[in-house]
Amino acid sequence: MSDNPVFARIRQDITENPVVLYMKGTPIFPQCGFSSTVVQILSRVGVKFKGIDILTDPSLREGIKSFSDWPTIPQLYVQGEFVGGCDIVREMFESGELQTLLSEKGLVAA
């Protein structure tokens, strides 16, 4: 599995960018309600993130699912670690855990 060429690209993306959202569409124009929800939450929290549109690349679309061992999109990574999909991000936002996680990592002002 680790020889999947797309994995190297994913590893690079999630290492070089502190917050990465694999999503359908772009942050400006999300193509799916679940992706849109996470974009709105990240914007509310005020964290800078890189949105990666998996719809433009079928190999990435399948690759990210096996890389994360997660069957659905969107997927949020913070400092190289998989945080979760839409439901998890929303629960963490509502409970304040997301804000805590990001401020502990120095990605948003506390």
Next chain:
Amino acid sequence: MTMADTIRTKLEAALAPARLEVIDESHKHAGHAGAQPGGESHFHVTVVSAAFAGLNRVARHRLVNTTLAAELAGSVHALALETRLPEEDQARRT
């Protein structure tokens, strides 16, 4: 058997839930990407089970996703998930 029944049956067998809700929300997504004629594409599932003890959110969702791997690889396009322990569920409902 509807897809909702299949989901319910599989989760009951795998996780012995104290409470289980499976709602077909496909009608809300009609016309969106991933929606299909006849529905059965978008589900909202709440699972309350002691099987989640000691597991974080990601691990809980993975457990459900693994149980429903065949359905997720098939016609189920989206699965909105709430996973709670019985005591967490109790706290929410009181």
